[in-house]
Amino acid sequence: MLAPQLRQAMLRLSRNAKAKALAERALRALAGFAAALKIKYKDIEVGADFDPEPGLADNGDLEHDLQALIETVGAAAQKAGTALALFVDELQYVEEEQLAALITALHRSAQRKLPVVLVGAGLPQLRGQMGRAKSYAERLFDFPEIGPLNKADAGSAIAKPLQEQGVEIQPAALRRIVEQTHGYPYFLQEWGKHAWDAAAQSPITRVDIERAEKSTIAALDESFFRVRFDRLTPLEKRYLRAMAELGPGPHRSGDITEVLHRKVTELGPTRSQLIVKGMAWSPNHGDTAFTVPLFDEFMRRIMPGNEWKK
Numbered sequence: 001m002l003a004p005q006l007r008q009a010m011l012r013l014s015r016n017a018k019a020k021a022l023a024e025r026a027l028r029a030l031a032g033f034a035a036a037l038k039i040k041y042k043d044i045e046v047g048a049d050f051d052p053e054p055g056l057a058d059n060g061d062l063e064h065d066l067q068a069l070i071e072t073v074g075a076a077a078q079k080a081g082t083a084l085a086l087f088v089d090e091l092q093y094v095e096e097e098q099l100a101a102l103i104t105a106l107h108r109s110a111q112r113k114l115p116v117v118l119v120g121a122g123l124p125q126l127r128g129q130m131g132r133a134k135s136y137a138e139r140l141f142d143f144p145e146i147g148p149l150n151k152a153d154a155g156s157a158i159a160k161p162l163q164e165q166g167v168e169i170q171p172a173a174l175r176r177i178v179e180q181t182h183g184y185p186y187f188l189q190e191w192g193k194h195a196w197d198a199a200a201q202s203p204i205t206r207v208d209i210e211r212a213e214k215s216t217i218a219a220l221d222e223s224f225f226r227v228r229f230d231r232l233t234p235l236e237k238r239y240l241r242a243m244a245e246l247g248p249g250p251h252r253s254g255d256i257t258e259v260l261h262r263k264v265t266e267l268g269p270t271r272s273q274l275i276v277k278g279m280a281w282s283p284n285h286g287d288t289a290f291t292v293p294l295f296d297e298f299m300r301r302i303m304p305g306n307e308w309k310k
Contacts, residue, residue: 002086003034003044006073009084011049019080022072024050029072032058033065063101070105074114083115091122092129092278100133107140121146123291124281148183148293157188158195168203169195176209182293186224190216225298231277237299239270240279241308243288244299250289260309 007030013023032052034044037060052058057068070084077084088094094102102118109116120126124145130137149157155174162169177195181187191212195204198212229237242259243251253271257264271288274280279295280288290296 003030005086006030006069007049010073010076013076013080013082016080019076022076022079025053025056026069026072026076028053029057029069032056033069036060036065037062062098063104066101067105067108070109070116071112071114074109074112074116077115083117086116086118086120088118088120089122090278091120092126093122096129096133099130103130103134103137103140107134107136110140123278124283125275149185149188150183151178154178154181154183154188157185158192161192162196162204166202170203170205172206173204173209176206180209180213184293187220187294190220190224194219220294221298221301224292225295225302228279228295229298229302232279233273235267235270236274236277236279237303238308239267239274240290240295241299241303243280243290244296248290248293248296250283250287253286253288256288 007027010023010026010030013019014027016023028050029052031048031050032054034048035052036058038044040060040062057065057072059065073084091099106116106118118141122129127138127143130141134140148154155178158177159169159174173195177188177191181191191209194212194216195209198215199205199208232240238260239256242256243249245259246255253264253267256271257267260267271280274288275282278291281291283289
């Protein structure tokens with residue numbers, strides 16, 4: 001996934017007179033990198049603008065080759081008086097071997113004081129994943145936590161855009177949105193959209209919000225929640241439904257398995273897979289929580305009754 005983006009960056013740098021030679025060398029490194037790893041990672045697709053330079057990022061070992069490639073790219077950026085910034089979303093889905101290679105490459109660049117930086121986003125388990133991939137990762141990176149907005153900021157996220165359009169919202173209506181969304185930014189967007197559609201005039205009232213809730217929840221069920229649900233195995237669905245039976249969480253693993261009349265050791269692999277899939281995370285040892293709010297309510301809606309326990 002990085003290869004085509006690095007190619008574009010180097011092509012831009014190759015138009016810089018100061019960095020032209022190093023950018024072209026980086027493009028040769030990229031050609032060797034892609035060719036050497038094509039057998040192992042068949043999804044590497046990148047145009048070759050130059051012939052590979054023998055011995056440069058072409059050993060076929062991901063960790064060593066990526067380190068050499070990023071170093072070469074970083075040197076070109078440095079010569080141009082700019083920086084290379086890698087932006088990667090959902091970083092928790094990167095396989096450990098590839099994550100370790102990326103960390104090693106960034107560590108080497110930092111040691112050489114090259115202007116290369118990674119800005120990554122991921123679920124809370126990412127810190128632990130990076131620590132397992134490379135023990136020094138926690139010293140190399142900052143891990144700021146981005147959670148739900150507090151009540152004041154959540155309220156502003158709704159009220160301020162309305163005010164800019166000359167529309168007011170009643171305090172009771174605003175409180176209802178903040179309560180229902182738990183300050184989760186995407187939910188605020190959805191509640192705001194449907195509230196706007198439901199209201200006939202200013203100010204938006206609590207009645208408007210309550211009228212909009214059905215369409216909001218239906219939209220989330222069909223898109224946001226359903227996409228995640230459909231990725232699960234039957235046993236994983238039952239595990240999450242057992243969590244939902246206990247409430248929003250977090251919950252002790254033993255309490256969850258007790259609902260299913262199973263042992264913790266039996267369902268340990270299921271819990272691990274849910275964490276890998278980004279459906280759950282462990283805020284503390286032995287605890288399990290949903291990664292997004294309101295998922296417990298969705299699970300109760302989509303798997304009602306008690307048939308799921310069988």
